[in-house]
Amino acid sequence: xxxxxxxxxxxxxxxxxxxxxxxxxxxxxxxxxxxxxxxxxxxxxxxxxxxxxxxxxxxxxxxxxxxxxxxxxxxxxxxxxxxxxxxxxxxxxxxxxxxxxxxxxxxxxxxxxxxxxxxxxxxxxxxxxxxxxxxxxxxxxxxxxxxxxxxxxxxxxx
Amino acid sequence: xxxxxxxxxxxxxxxxxxxxxxxxxxxxxxxxxxxxxxxxxxxxxxxxxxxxxxxxxxxxxxxxxxxxxxxxxxxxxxxxxxxxxxxxxxxxxxxxxxxxxxxxxxxxxxxxxxxxxxxxxxxxxxxxxxxxxxxxxxxxxxxxxxxxxxxxxxxxxxxxxxxxxxxxxxxxxxxxxxxxxxxxxxxxxxxxxxxxxxxxxxxxxxxxxxxxxxxxxxxxxxxxxxxxxxxxxxxxxxxxxxxxxxxxxxxxxxxxxxxxxxxxxxxxxxxxxxxxxxxxxxxxxxxxxxxxxxxxxxxxxxxxxxxxxxxxxxxxxxxxxxxxxxxxxxxxxxxxxxxxxxxxxxxxxxxxxxxxxxxxxxxxxxxxxxxxxxxxxxxxxxxxxxxxxxxxxxxxxxxxxxxxxxxxxxxxxxxxxxxxxxxxxxxxxxxxxxxxxxxxxxxxxxxxxxxxxxxxxxxxxxxxxxxxxxxxxxxxxxxxxxxxxxxxxxxxxxxxxxxxxxxxxxxxxxxxxxxxxxxxxxxxxxxxxxxxxxxxxxxxxxxxxxxxxxxxxxxxxxxxxxxxxxxxxxxxxxxxxxxxxxxxxxxxxxxxxxxxxxxxxxxxxxxxxxxxxxxxxxxxxxxxxxxxxxxxxxxxxxxxxxxxxxxxxxxxxxxxxxxxxxxxxx
Numbered sequence: 097x098x099x100x101x102x103x104x105x106x107x108x109x110x111x112x113x114x115x116x117x118x119x120x121x122x123x124x125x126x127x128x129x130x131x132x133x134x135x136x137x138x139x140x141x142x143x144x145x146x147x148x149x150x151x152x153x154x155x156x157x158x159x160x161x162x163x164x165x166x167x168x169x170x171x172x173x174x175x176x177x178x179x180x181x182x183x184x185x186x187x188x189x190x191x192x193x194x195x196x197x198x199x200x201x202x203x204x205x206x207x208x209x210x211x212x213x214x215x216x217x218x219x220x221x222x223x224x225x226x227x228x229x230x231x232x233x234x235x236x237x238x239x240x241x242x243x244x245x246x247x248x249x250x251x252x253x254x
Numbered sequence: 255x256x257x258x259x260x261x262x263x264x265x266x267x268x269x270x271x272x273x274x275x276x277x278x279x280x281x282x283x284x285x286x287x288x289x290x291x292x293x294x295x296x297x298x299x300x301x302x303x304x305x306x307x308x309x310x311x312x313x314x315x316x317x318x319x320x321x322x323x324x325x326x327x328x329x330x331x332x333x334x335x336x337x338x339x340x341x342x343x344x345x346x347x348x349x350x351x352x353x354x355x356x357x358x359x360x361x362x363x364x365x366x367x368x369x370x371x372x373x374x375x376x377x378x379x380x381x382x383x384x385x386x387x388x389x390x391x392x393x394x395x396x397x398x399x400x401x402x403x404x405x406x407x408x409x410x411x412x413x414x415x416x417x418x419x420x421x422x423x424x425x426x427x428x429x430x431x432x433x434x435x436x437x438x439x440x441x442x443x444x445x446x447x448x449x450x451x452x453x454x455x456x457x458x459x460x461x462x463x464x465x466x467x468x469x470x471x472x473x474x475x476x477x478x479x480x481x482x483x484x485x486x487x488x489x490x491x492x493x494x495x496x497x498x499x500x501x502x503x504x505x506x507x508x509x510x511x512x513x514x515x516x517x518x519x520x521x522x523x524x525x526x527x528x529x530x531x532x533x534x535x536x537x538x539x540x541x542x543x544x545x546x547x548x549x550x551x552x553x554x555x556x557x558x559x560x561x562x563x564x565x566x567x568x569x570x571x572x573x574x575x576x577x578x579x580x581x582x583x584x585x586x587x588x589x590x591x592x593x594x595x596x597x598x599x600x601x602x603x604x605x606x607x608x609x610x611x612x613x614x615x616x617x618x619x620x621x622x623x624x625x626x627x628x629x630x631x632x633x634x635x636x637x638x639x640x641x642x643x644x645x646x647x648x649x650x651x652x653x654x655x656x657x658x659x660x661x662x663x664x665x666x667x668x669x670x671x672x673x674x675x676x677x678x679x680x681x682x683x684x685x686x687x688x689x690x691x692x693x694x695x696x697x698x699x700x701x702x703x704x705x706x707x708x709x710x711x712x713x714x715x716x717x718x719x720x721x722x723x724x725x726x727x728x729x730x731x732x733x734x735x736x737x738x739x740x741x742x743x744x745x746x747x748x749x750x751x752x753x754x755x756x757x758x759x760x761x762x763x764x765x766x767x768x769x770x771x772x773x774x775x776x777x778x779x780x781x782x783x784x785x786x787x788x789x790x791x792x793x794x795x796x797x798x799x800x801x802x803x804x805x806x807x808x809x810x811x812x813x814x815x816x817x818x819x820x821x822x823x824x825x826x827x828x829x830x831x832x833x834x835x836x837x838x839x840x841x842x843x844x845x846x847x848x849x850x851x852x853x854x855x856x857x858x859x860x861x862x863x864x865x866x867x868x869x870x871x872x873x874x875x876x877x878x879x880x881x882x883x884x885x886x887x888x889x890x891x892x893x894x895x896x897x898x899x900x901x902x903x904x905x906x907x908x909x910x911x912x913x914x915x916x917x918x919x920x
Contacts, residue, residue: 120855120864121777142638147552148496150640153489193640200635204625208618208647215610223598 119152123160125167134167137176140193141166141183150193257322260310261401264351267303267358268391270296274384278377282450290377294365297380300387301362308342308355311400315342321407324348324400330413330832332803340424341414346548346564347400349427353544354390356428356435360464361387364439371460378446379439386438389571397567413803413832422482426475430502433472434540437505439464440512441537444530445579448586458520458529463891465516469509470887476502477880485840490773490851490868492876495644497552500623501543504616508536511612513887514605522667524595524602527587528609534583538576539616545572551627597669604662604670611655618647656710656761659754660717664724682720686712697770697871707765714758718751745893752886760879763847766872775855777862787869789850790814796863804828806839809854809863813843825854847872 119138125131138152143159151159151166162183169179183191195201274296281289314322315338318331328345329338337344343352361383368376394400417423443461447453479499484492493499512532518525546552549565596602622639630636660682664675689712694705725743728736774786778793785791794810806828813821823841830837843850848871855864 119775121775124775140640140642142640148494148638148640153491188636190636190638193638194642194646195637195639200629200633201625201637204621204639204643205647207621207625208614208651211617212610212614212651215614219606219610226595 119163120160123163123167125171130167130170133176134163134170137166137170137179138163140180142191142193144187144191256310256313257319257401257403260307261399263303263306263310264391264395264401267300267307268388268395270300270303271358271384271388271391274300275381275388276384277381278384279381279449282374282378282381282446285374287373290373293377293380293384297358297361297365297383301358304351304355304358307401308351311348311351312339312342315339318411320409320411321403322400323402323404326404326408326411328414329411330803331410332831333414333419334802336421336424337414337419340418343427344414344418344423345400347394347398349431350390350394350398350548351400352428353431353435354387354394356431357383357387357390357438360436360439364442364464368460374450375443375446375457375460378449379442382442382445382449383438386442386575389574393564393567393571397564410832413830416804416828416830416833416835416837417486419803419830420482420486422478422486426478426482429471429478430475433468433470433475433509434502434505434543436464436468436471437509437533437537437540440468440533441579444533445582447530447590448582451586451589453526453530453590455520455523458516461533462513462516462520465509465513466887466891469506469513470884470891472502472506472509473880473884473887476506477877477884481877484873485842485851486837489853489866490771490840490870492767492873495622495641497623498547500619501546504619504623505536505539505543507612507616507619508532508539511609511616512536514608518602518605522596522602525606525609527590530587530590531583532609532613534579538572538579539620541568541572541575545569546623596667599665599672600670601662601665601667604658604665607658608655608662611651615648615651615655618651619644622647652761653710656714656757659714659757660720663717663721663750663754678724679717679720682716683713685716689716693766697766699769701769704765704769707769708762711758711762711765714761715755718754718758722747722751745889749886749890749893752889753883754886756879756881756883756886758879759875759882760877763872763875763877763879767870767876770871771873772869774867776865776867777858778865779860779862784867786850786867787871788815789820791850791852791867793863793865796857801828803832804830804837807854809865811841811852811865813850823850823852825852827854844874847874847878849873 119135125134135152139150141151141162143149143151143154143156143162145158146154146156149159151162165183166179169182174182180192189196195204197205274293277289278293278296280286281291311322311324313319314325315329316335318325318329318338320326320329324345324347328348329341333341341348343349361380364376364383365380368379371379440461443457443464447457476499479502480492483494484490512529515525515529515532519529545565545568549568551565622643626637626639660679661672661675664678665672686709690705690709693708693712694701697704699705722740722743725747726736726739731739772787774784776784778784780793780795783790783792790813792812792814794812796807796809798805798807800806806826808824808826811823811825812819813823821843823843825841826839828837828839829835838853840851840853842852848869851868851870853866853868855866857863
């Protein structure tokens with residue numbers, strides 16, 4: 097019996113007093129175009145108290161506040177960039193899901209492309225060196241089509 | 255008593271692993287038969303001992319033995335049986351124990367299934383495996399011991415994190431760990447080859463089955479985790495670029511590269527040094543993943559351990575193994591002889607490009623995952639790296655990979671004829687165009703990018719299947735002869751086709767759901783109906799009910815199409831009794847490959863219910879694709895004695911040669 101009461105209590109607490117789940121209908125703007133902008137923008141803003149969630153996905157109170165703030169700014173005519181700048185000013189760069197391209201993130205953004213270039217260069221140089229070795233007779237050249245055919249024939253005879 | 259037996263067995267296993275780390279390698283270097291011979295029995299003994307330890311802990315969970323600290327913290331007597339079992343690895347200590355269990359299982363498998371290996375290689379491999387298991391057994395025994403008792407046992411446990419009380423997450427860790435840990439064997443093989451200083455195509459043949467097994471399980475584990483996140487987290491996302499996901503995705507990417515470069519090594523004796531490097535890299539990334547998830551350096555659902563001492567311990571293991579293996583590599587790799595030559599346009603060339611892009615993609619994920627951690631540690635600056643970054647840096651790298659796949663499948667070894675292959679692919683290209691336009695039209699698409707995405711996906715799909723058509727040539731030899739050829743095709747051809755087909759299906763699912771999913775968020779009153787994507791969805795009622803260890807509020811929705819009732823859907827919200835934590839359970843309706851996804855929000859003051867309805871077109875293809883890929887891997891595994899994936903003009907003699915070449919290995 098005690099257990100039932102406890103459960104009921106928990107249910108009441110959790111379902112009525114609990115946090116709202118992500119975007120709620122009462123937060124939404126009437127203008128669908130503006131609302132879509134708010135949604136797209138929200139996906140790029142981190143809920144700073146959450147674990148790797150955008151404010152669009154999060155059900156934390158702070159995320160809700162930020163969602164309302166974003167919509168408020170948009171209604172006042174801010175551009176997307178202005179909204180982001182405003183949030184960075186208040187919460188730091190941590191709030192951006194896509195970090196800015198600045199000296200402290202150069203390596204982050206350039207890391208992948210750099211590896212691609214280095215890898216391509218290594219492959220290219222390796223191929224050229226191989227070809228040079230072949231032309232200088234350091235390594236036997238690959239079989240010609242005729243030689244290959246002869247080899248195949250030899251195997252067939254076996 | 256049983257707990258103490260488990261504890262004792264664990265310590266014995268630690269001792270066995272120490273012996274295994276020293277003598278077999280020493281013996282391999284000095285050609286001492288007796289020292290090399292201790293490796294297999296030790297590997298088997300370690301497996302039995304750790305199995306006893308694991309069974310003892312499982313017993314404590316099943317009997318709800320609340321004198322064991324680990325059980326108190328992660329179990330509850332009301333918990334359903336399956337979650338009592340999965341609770342064993344649903345916590346830090348237990349999951350590391352499972353990690354070690356799988357590690358020593360692989361060691362035992364090597365000792366059992368590799369009698370045909372040269373004794374030196376086998377001993378050195380098991381020795382290197384001993385280093386890994388020693389490091390992790392020290393970690394378990396000294397800083398993550400699950401067998402500690404408490405002086406005054408409580409009446410009841412604190413229950414498992416409700417998020418983990420789900421069938422998906424019950425089997426996700428074991429799958430993932432088999433993948434992660436399986437690469438340790440490949441790592442040990444690479445270390446052994448470097449120590450012995452000899453490597454050849456036969457090495458690749460021995461390693462391939464282990465790469466395949468690990469890759470198949472890692473694929474399944476990642477797909478499982480993704481599907482779990484999709485239906486459990488309640489907002490219908492299936493991939494979040496969360497560091498924990500990236501931790502498993504990085505070894506998957508390099509593992510995929512390894513799978514392909516090992517084929518080149520086996521078939522053509524080329525790319526040897528690179529393949530060794532990939533083997534070391536893949537397991538290093540598995541260790542990195544273990545570090546990220548287990549050390550608590552990330553704050554995320556998976557990182558339960560908040561004790562920094564443990565984090566430092568795993569970081570130590572990580573640095574010793576990565577640093578050590580790279581040092582051995584730098585020292586010994588120059589001794590390895592370069593093998594076969596090939597022209598830039600050839601199957602080898604295509605696989606080199608595949609490796610280049612997969613490795614770069616890994617680097618992009620690596621930078622995105624670790625950069626914020628390193629930056630914060632070095633400068634104190636906090637930045638976030640989220641999905642927009644990864645979509646921008648990772649996505650474009652996949653486009654060339656997908657475009658190249660059908661070509662790579664058909665190009666000949668050594669020197670390929672690109673124009674000839676293009677001609678052979680003409681029909682597949684035509685089919686791709688038709689399918690792309692049909693789907694784009696069907697989706698009502700003005701979306702050019704999505705249409706291009708469809709095109710790339712279909713290109714991979716038809717290209718993958720085309721190889722089979724190209725080999726049996728029904729249009730030239732007639733259907734009956736073609737069927738005969740079809741049956742006679744080497745299994746590896748099907749493996750490649752299915753592997754690539756799976757990639758195409760996953761890509762198609764990703765493109766479609768990214769471009770055309772819809773989300774409807776609204777407050778519904780009982781009896782109210784809303785149309786979403788051609789369905790009418792009626793909210794009927796809500797009620798409360800009790801589960802075994804939770805209470806829940808369930809909502810009933812009726813799904814109609816053209817006035818006909820086609821399904822009833824029951825999303826719910828739960829509160830777990832012991833922890834008081836709320837969870838949402840989404841309701842799914844699958845139609846073809848698409849899904850309707852309903853997630854329940856709060857009740858409003860006027861008796862309404864906040865409802866989220868998503869239409870997810872073709873979303874199940876994402877996971878079906880992963881299943882198809884795994885099936886391809888499985889088929890390749892069943893056929894490992896045959897030559898892999900090469901179009902050979904004289905297949906009979908090629909097979910005969912393969913047999914001749916593999917004789918010494920048997």
